[in-house]
Amino acid sequence: MPIIYKLAISLFALSLTVFGIYGTYQIRSESQDLRDAVEQETRLLANSLLVSVENALRDHQIEDVQKLMQQLERIKPSVDVRIYIQNDNIIRSDAESLVWPKKVEQTLYQAAKEGELKQFYYPVDAPQLFILSLPFNEISSTLRGNVAIVRSLQSMNKNLSKTKTYILLSLITFILFTSLLCLLLGHVYISLPLQRLRQAMRAFRDSTAPPEPLPVSGKDELAVVTQEFNRMTAELFSAYRRLDVETEHRRKLQRVLQDADKLISIGQLSAELAHEIGSPLQIVNGRARALAKCNDDYDEVRRIANILVDQTDRITRIVQRLLEFAPRHSTEPMSCDAIAASAEVIDMLGFEARRQGVTMTFAHPESLPLISINKDSIQQIVLNLLTNALAAMVNTGTITIELSQASIIYADQTIPALRLTVSDTGTGIAPEHLSRLFEHYFTTRGRQGGTGLGLAVVKTLVTEMGGSVMAESESGKGSLFTIYLPWRKLL
Structure with missing residues (x-):
């Protein structure tokens, strides 16, 4: 009331x-x-x-x-x-x-x-x-x-009786007059100032510019409240400005610290790589010299050749770890056919999938509009997700890649987006590991050569393009990764 x-x-x-x-x-x-x-x-x-x-x-x-x-x-x-x-x-x-x-x-x-x-x-x-x-x-x-x-x-x-009637009429008249006067004066001196305060509060909440101070008239309690409100809004806006500046400084400092941390990690990784690459190179060098002396023994040549292949693969994996960790310079979006870009990656991994007995299915509309987005980033995302899916297969299984049009809500606006899903029927992910999937160096396949950088790179690329990535999995039944990438249709 x-x-x-x-x-x-x-x-x-x-x-x-x-x-x-x-x-x-x-x-x-x-x-x-x-x-x-x-x-x-x-x-x-x-x-x-x-x-x-x-x-x-x-x-x-x-x-x-x-x-x-x-x-x-x-x-x-x-x-x-x-x-x-x-x-x-x-x-x-x-x-x-x-x-x-x-x-x-x-x-x-x-x-x-x-x-x-x-x-x-x-x-x-x-x-x-x-x-x-x-x-x-x-x-x-x-x-x-x-x-x-x-x-x-x-x-x-x-x-x-006349006196009673006169007193009763006087009483009713006075009460009605004073009540109406109270309502009128209350509306003028209480309701209107409070309504102006409420409108000013709403305007201050929704505005990004400094609010105009409310006019102050009189010396009553509402005038004092209005003065305090003007002072409070000015101080709050000043605090918001300082907070924005401090937040920006904090972000810059965080980026600097992240870059410094990356440089330290790269330095540590470089030393590790120098040690790890040196060992297989010595093996390759020694086996190559032995191979040069084996002219007639075919079995020995084959055995040494296999050793050389294993060691070069080892060097390749070590170098790939460095390349995945190294910072990438974002490129400007270009006209891209998402279906064709994804198909190239799927075709490249087709031989490995067939070798493992894995069936890869690519579902997509007959055509998708050309979008303004980075092709290399999309292919890197698909490559990392498919590589992880293949590694999750024990014997045989199925990997399904699907592209479709969708929409996402960003800043209270609905914008078009590309929806990419990669699902597999592999071993799945334990529930306690789901929250750490996209952390750097977190891997459940350390013994199989996993580096813990593939999904971290996916998360970084998706975030740079303003999208989102979600993972769903059940241990022993497979995993599902869903990615939304906003795009701007080409005119």
Whole structure:
């Protein structure tokens, strides 16, 4: 729920409570004031009437008393007067305008007999009448009795009802006005500044340029928050800039360290190669000299020739390790037919596959669009993957190479890509080795002459071309390598 709604509801509840208490107190005070006024006016009227009635009764002028009562009732229709005499006589006017309830009459009879002052409201819960009974003055009159005045409270109740209505309307009007005013002021002074802050936060999150500071007006809490936000965004942007610079420096330092590490490794490898190549060269030299002396012994010549082949193969593998490890200089992409480039590598390894009893299958569309990509890199990737697949075969098996069109998501954009998959039915890769497949010098075929550089080279080449490589394998059931290489179609 928005803050301004919470404030409006809170103000509504507070106003309702405060003005409800005030209105109740005001109504009670008004009711008491009206009752006091009615009692005071009735008492004055009764005292004035009592003197006249006593004088008239002393002179036995009952008709004058009745006329006086009639005139009084005509002047004040809400007032009715009766004279109760202790001998059970009642003097009343001929134009009584009010109905006297029996309970009221009985009470007034009793008050006259006892000669006591009596005043009360009838009924008690919702008074409609005010009754006042005054006894005669014993000194001034020979008769004993009471003057009873019954006054209707209809006018007072109307005034009280009007007061209640006025207070209720005032309460509702004030609460509605203050609530609407709270909503309006809350929208102007709270919602709008918070909305500007939220929009500024979103703009700062999505922008790469320094944000424009928000305008600050006033000296309230929101103005202070806006000032702090402007200061925070400026400091954050400055920190982002410093972080970018430091990241770039770190990348450069990392590249330098990597190059230095490569140079150290190449130096170590060169020393190792010098030692390893020296040994087979001595063997080749010695066997070549022995071969020169064997003119007629064909079997000896064949045996020495086989030794020479083995040692030259050994030298070739050692040199290949150096070439695979040496850094390559990336070449500019050129127009390339991916199907033809891959087919050349497959054809080159066909003899070795047939010798091992391995069937190689090349699946591809009838044609693929020419792409702008490096041909040598593609062939090196296919060569390394197929070499590893052939090495994973124990006796016979199947290697499947597949080329197809695909798409990849890069920087929230979908771009076309070349999809290359190489699957085999070889020995597979253990699950604990999958995470290290593309590390330099990691190999599971060390005893078979593996260098641990083939897949590392594949990873490097794919990364340089902005692609991705994934490996899936199950021990004893073969492996699947999937490569995505983004391309730009030639126009």
